[in-house]
Amino acid sequence: MASSGLLLFLGCLASALLAGATKVHHHEFIVQETPVKRLCEEHNIITVNGQFPGPTLEVREGDTLVVNVVNQAQYNVTIHWHGIRQFRTGWADGPEFVTQCPIKPGGSYKYRFTIEGQEGTLWWHAHSSWLRATVYGALIIRPREDKPYPFDKPAREVPILLGEWWNANPVEVIREAQRTGGAPNVSDAFTVNGQPGDLYNCSRQDTTAISVKPGETALLRFINSALNHELFVSIASHKMTVVGVDASYTKPFVTSVLMIAPGQTTDVLVTMDQAPTRYYDMPGVYTTDFPANPPVQFDYTAQNVSQSLWQPIPATKLYKLRFGSVVQVVLQDTSIVTPENHPIHLHGYDFYILAEGFGNYDAEKDAAKFNLENPPQRNTVAVPVNGWAVIRFRADNPGVWLMHCHLDVHITWGLAMAFLVEDGYGELQSLEAPPVDLPMC
Template structure:
């Protein structure tokens, strides 16, 4: 809170840490507990620079059955080449980046890959135990289904917020999302696969990593030679299962949803195409380059100074504060979109918010060039997900669907393919806060914007001064 200097995205709240340099992130944990994660936020460095950030209850026990053991389960991606080279090549050609060559669980691909028969993460358990698994999707560009052979999973938290417990056979996590689950080791002693594989919402024919990464839930006294029992996962394009899982997540108790709404924002989120530079050949459709945008603006990071530094020091010319509250051009967002709307405008535009204002955002997916699900993340905030649905959002029809009793509190919301999601929060954290798709290629292409939340009254409602060791550009 009030400390964007500890937030991390390069050129948004700080300049990157230079080679050989150092920077200490200092922040206070306030009113949060549960599973979060930390990661690099410069180019594609987070492909390998990430880890779990677990906040344990300070005074009381968990609001669910006390686990005998708990494990972080980090789901990641692996490329057979330097991930930075993967995105550099994609930016050079204008095409989509190569999909990963494998998925990983806690850094290991698992024994379903020919190259890694010994590289399998093992979680040791005993019969009759309650196990807490803290699932984190740290993948760069892939939403993931997760399941465990012969074991039901009870969801108890998501994005470090406790949820109303419900039992499921499959979990969906978008990049950046976390989910805490309980399992009971009530099966015959043996070895059981935990497994993750892609949920791919892109159009048919789109390349993706169609492999499966396993880990092993190993009961004590199980013979190492016994083959693990396979986990059952949905088909890679099972959107119905994805939607049903997300709809099951609700806050543990009734909540006080912020009201009345001061800022009603409507953001289109989606992909697009841009013209190939003169004299160049590009690998996108019809000699174009792939791009992405929000409200027809493709976000451009500044150079030489972060947005937060520029805002604090009132440096002109770094950004403007005229990001549109609604799309500049209204169209059939999920229908047949005219090619005239494919090309966004590149700009560095922020949207200003008054301190304490209640903000409601409709995130509307589009069918520009290609429709896809978008996990949208807001830095510096948690928000209530009031509703989501398919097609174009219609305020007259869809407002009646809002859950104003026990909506889930998240920091990353899934905007469904050819659909929409509505979130609400109070702008009580001053500073510059990045809003972006957590599919890293979409962020690289410009699917982002930022809020400039003004200071309130007095020191306790204002951004703290920058630390002395803030990295220089």
């Protein structure tokens, strides 16, 4: 009887370990020049593995990604894993000349990191010059094997990458702007999964079609990979139920229009309940906001949030933070020439959006607007034109973390800064040693 009980216990333990098992996924990214035809013209563009967009990476929460990037192109390159917390693995974050020197032509670098506490849709992209125009792809994080989605499992899951296309070399576009001091030329078309759509095709082949069955519910994973445009998305005659933003589940809500800032991702459920036909995604310019997350334990209100936590380093835009401190950042838009929101992205962290508003931020009056119960959790916030946003995060991830506008033209003009988060106590609160193949400058 005792033996049977022991065997039953060991069997249950083995099943539990198997169900929660994690994996190590190995990939190789060959960055190379590839001929691609769009808008009736063929251009040599920079791709990963000859694909535009690049490969979709699919993992489960808790898995480890090992991606060997081999640069066979003519430009320096780095890869950023957008939205991944990179806990203690800042060397894998990817922004050029911030956490690593670029991978030079003919060189390689192996990115290795574990994805913990995140589920949903993120993405990866080049973080060098304007290579992000063509070097990007989806990163899908599903729950562990023994954990369901917090909504009914959809019949299908489809990543949808919204991008831009130039009938020119995007690197030369930004270089010309830097030489002249003017704004760079705008793109020639928006794209969906790398295709400009029926209005711009030559042979009715330049289009993206996703076949679904009537009555089927699909999880659409929208990614705004455009360089310089906020986009809105609608699906003709259909409603969308938003269930996640920036790989954070949110309180589901129904909408007919999404606003997605550059760098942001949005997961929606759509039931195909209309008559069979072609229904179009329609990108354009729009502004709105997302409701808050479901109620979460939010203990930051008891912390001392003050500028004393910030130690500016002279002659730089680098701020030193003590490990574990709670940081409140007021993002104020004072520009007079930009008609779009500023999508501010923070590397290495998710943050809470406490409040947003228009005009100049007033610390006394506007603090009353803070949502301290169920604030939205994001890695990118769209700061309103001539307005402000207040964010908070706990500095519990050591390393150097870039914060910048995800309109690439703006980061080119200097709209970027970085936080240097000091090590805490012991190995688990300290940045890992740099890998032996970290590129040299």
